[in-house]
Structure formats: C-alpha cells, structure tokens
Amino acid sequence: MKLRVVWVGKSKEEWVKEALADYAGRIRRYCPLELCEVRDEKGAGAEEMRRRECERLxxxxxxxxxxxxxxxxxxxxDSPGLAAFIGTQRDAGVGELVFAVGGAYGFSEEFRSxxxxxxxxxxxxxxxxxRVFLLEQLYRAFSILNNEPYHH
Ligand SMILES: C[S@@+](CC[C@H](N)C(=O)[O-])C[C@H]1O[C@@H](n2cnc3c(N)ncnc32)[C@H](O)[C@@H]1O
Incomplete structure (x- = not known):
C-alpha cells in the first residue's frame, strides 16, 4: 500500500519544512509516501476559494x-486506533491511502462528503x-504496527 498526503498551498516556514522532511523520511522506512501540494486560491470569496482548491485536491x-x-x-x-485503521486498509489490499488537508478556509461541503x-x-x-501533526501521527502509527518503542 502507498500513502499519499495532499494539501493546499506551499509549506512556508522553515520549521514546518524541516519537520515534514524529517517525518516523511521516517515514514518511508515503512511505506512509500508521496507528498502533493496543490496551489492555493487568492482573491475570491471564501466559498469560491474552497471550491477551486477542492477541485485541485x-x-x-x-x-x-x-x-x-x-x-x-x-x-x-487515538493513535493505536489510527494504526489499526491503516493496518486494516493495508490488509484489505487497498492500493493507495490518501490523507487530505484543507487550505486556510477548509473544504467545500461537497468535498467533505x-x-x-x-x-x-x-x-x-x-x-x-x-501537516506536521498528521505526518507525526502516521509515523507513530507505523511504529505501533511494527511493535517499536516510539509509542508508549
Ligand atoms: C484553518 S483550518 C480550516 C478551518 C475551517 N473553519 C474548517 O472548518 O475547515 C485548515 C485545515 O486544517 C485542517 N485542520 C485544522 N484543524 C484541524 C483539526 N483539529 N483536526 C483535523 N484537521 C484540522 C483541516 O484540513 C482544515 O481544512
């Protein structure tokens, strides 16, 4: 199973980029991981921005x-629950598990469904x-699935 994490807009701060690179490297010891960024929208009303960003996602x-x-x-x-969910998806033969993070205004109602x-x-x-919290939890989930001592 492959993991893909998609989000809206660039990761701007250095500490965010460093943390993402760190956790992405850790996750890739267990599972192929792709990080995808889609362009954020500017200058339209919130609903229109959400709609356009969700189309890109x-x-x-x-x-x-x-x-x-x-x-x-x-x-x-909880973290063991997320680990169990990922394990179930993997064992059911799901090819790709995708996590999506919204932009500054979140998702459109249509995309939420x-x-x-x-x-x-x-x-x-x-x-x-x-983005950082999610990647840390994904890394934690794999450490739980592999009975490693990171989670205690
Ligand atoms: C600033 S928040 C958007 C807030 C907006 N009011 C909403 O209802 O989605 C931007 C994105 O961060 C993520 N996010 C923020 N807080 C979250 C939380 N507590 N749990 C999960 N995702 C969260 C979501 O993907 C959200 O689309």
Missing part, C-alpha cells in the same frame, strides 16, 4: 484510493501545523 486522488479528510468536525481517534473525516482535536489548527 480531487485531481490528486487516484481512482480506488481510500480517502481521509482532515477536518476538525470529523471523528477523533468524499471521504472519512478525521479530527486531530476539536481545536482548529493552521493548515501548516496540521
């Missing part, structure tokens, strides 16, 4: 992939921070 989702959308209103899980909604917290984080 949609193009990054291969047919047959399982899609998880990061959304503060989604379902919360495209996949499972996963919340990292009831709090709202920046779209930049969520």
């Amino acid at each position: 949609e193009k990054q989702i291969p047919p047959g992939a399982t899609l998880v959308l990061l959304d503060e209103r989604g379902r919360q899980m 495209r996949g499972r909604l996963l919340s990292l917290s009831k709090m709202t984080f920046t779209h930049q921070m969520v």
